[in-house]
Amino acid sequence: MSDWYEAVAVRDVHANESQSLADAVISRLVTDGIIQSEIDSETVLGGDGGHRPGPRIESVYKRSENEGPFWSLLTNGVEVCDGRWVNQFGFTCFDGFTCPACSAHFQLDHDAVADPFSKAIGSFLDGGNDLDVVCPSCNTSNAAPNWKTAPHFGFVNLAFQFWNWPPLNSDSWNIDIPALIASVTGHNVLVTYGRL
Numbered sequence: 001m002s003d004w005y006e007a008v009a010v011r012d013v014h015a016n017e018s019q020s021l022a023d024a025v026i027s028r029l030v031t032d033g034i035i036q037s038e039i040d041s042e043t044v045l046g047g048d049g050g051h052r053p054g055p056r057i058e059s060v061y062k063r064s065e066n067e068g069p070f071w072s073l074l075t076n077g078v079e080v081c082d083g084r085w086v087n088q089f090g091f092t093c094f095d096g097f098t099c100p101a102c103s104a105h106f107q108l109d110h111d112a113v114a115d116p117f118s119k120a121i122g123s124f125l126d127g128g129n130d131l132d133v134v135c136p137s138c139n140t141s142n143a144a145p146n147w148k149t150a151p152h153f154g155f156v157n158l159a160f161q162f163w164n165w166p167p168l169n170s171d172s173w174n175i176d177i178p179a180l181i182a183s184v185t186g187h188n189v190l191v192t193y194g195r196l
């Protein structure tokens with residue numbers, strides 16, 4: 001079984017407020033018993049560690065029959081990604097790029113789009129904002145975050161990765177975690193995902 005995450009990416013966060021907003025979200029999730037306060041380096045893959053599910057997780061998520069408890073998994077952390085974040089593991093489960101202007105669709109191996117898109121990711125992570133990708137079909141230039149992709153690549157200053165948690169929009173939850181994060185931060189969020 002491969003590992004995956006859902007990520008709640010917080011939009012339009014300035015670099016100088018990402019830390020305080022991250023702290024506010026973690027504090028709220030800990031207070032609500034959804035995550036533990038400690039950071040455990042074993043709970044995420046490739047990052048600095050994450051928060052395991054908290055003491056109230058079984059009262060906010062109802063398992064279906066035959067569904068194992070994700071809170072018993074080794075990799076089950078909530079990872080704070082404070083600073084420029086792109087959903088890089090989205091490429092492993094990616095269905096291509098759709099131009100926001102003309103809706104032309106390009107596969108991942110279409111270099112005329114994939115190359116500038118990859119460059120935009122590199123530029124963003126390096127602190128730049130050279131994000132334009134020209135559509136080979138209609139010649140319109142749009143910033144990479146505005147291209148339609150599934151999963152979305154984020155391009156945000158703050159994200160929370162939920163490693164191996166069930167889909168956050170599942171009916172099995174009796175709380176709406178993305179909405180809670182939007183409420184605590186005062187920003188819109190988008191939910192995306194990636195797989196290793």
Ligand SMILES: [Zn+2]
Nearest residue numbers: 099102135138
């Ligand atoms: Zn186009």
